[in-house]
Each structure stands twice: as C-alpha cells, then as structure tokens.
Amino acid sequence: xxxxxxxxxxxxxxxxxxxxxxxxxxxxxxxxxxxxxxxxxxxxxxxxxxxxxxxxxxxxxxxxxxxxxxxxxxxxxxxxxxxxx
Numbered sequence: 001x002x003x004x005x006x007x008x009x010x011x012x013x014x015x016x017x018x019x020x021x022x023x024x025x026x027x028x029x030x031x032x033x034x035x036x037x038x039x040x041x042x043x044x045x046x047x048x049x050x051x052x053x054x055x056x057x058x059x060x061x062x063x064x065x066x067x068x069x070x071x072x073x074x075x076x077x078x079x080x081x082x083x084x085x
Contacts, residue, residue: 014055017055017058018055020055020059021052021053021054021055021059024052024053024059024067025053027067027071028049028053028067030071031070031071031074032074033070035049035050035053038067038070041066041070042063042066042067044063
C-alpha cells in the first residue's frame with residue numbers, strides 16, 4: 001500500500017468514526033438522555049460516552065446494539081405514554 005493509499009484509508013476511517021459519533025449524540029438527544037444517563041445504562045464511564053461522541057474512541061459494536069435496544073424501549077414507552085403538552 002502506498003503512502004497516499006494509506007492516507008486515503010485513514011481519512012475514510014476518520015470520517016466514518018466522526019459520522020458515527022455525531023449519530024450517537026443525535027440518538028442520545030432524541031431519547032432525552034444525558035451523557036450521564038447513557039453511561040449508566042450502558043455500564044461505562046461518563047468520559048467514555050464523551051469520547052465516543054467526539055470521535056476520540058471507537059464505539060464498540062456491543063454498545064451500539066445496546067443503544068439500539070434502549071432506543072426501541074424508548075419508542076415503546078412513548079407509544080404507551082404519549083407526551084403531554
């Protein structure tokens with residue numbers, strides 16, 4: 001692999017990590033959770049969630065699956081308990 005190919009691959013990975021980080025932050029906000037709430041629900045440190053959201057750390061696949069479950073449960077709760085206001 002040439003240096004240019006390596007740099008292109010690294011740029012692609014960086015962009016993917018950044019996109020996933022932004023998506024996590026949006027999903028968390030839509031669920032009405034703080035970083036602290038999410039960290040407790042996942043059993044990880046608060047700083048870990050912060051690092052995921054700024055793209056400093058890769059989000060493990062298991063965490064993504066757990067977040068999917070939390071989001072599904074949140075939707076079910078919204079259907080059962082419509083928001084007032």
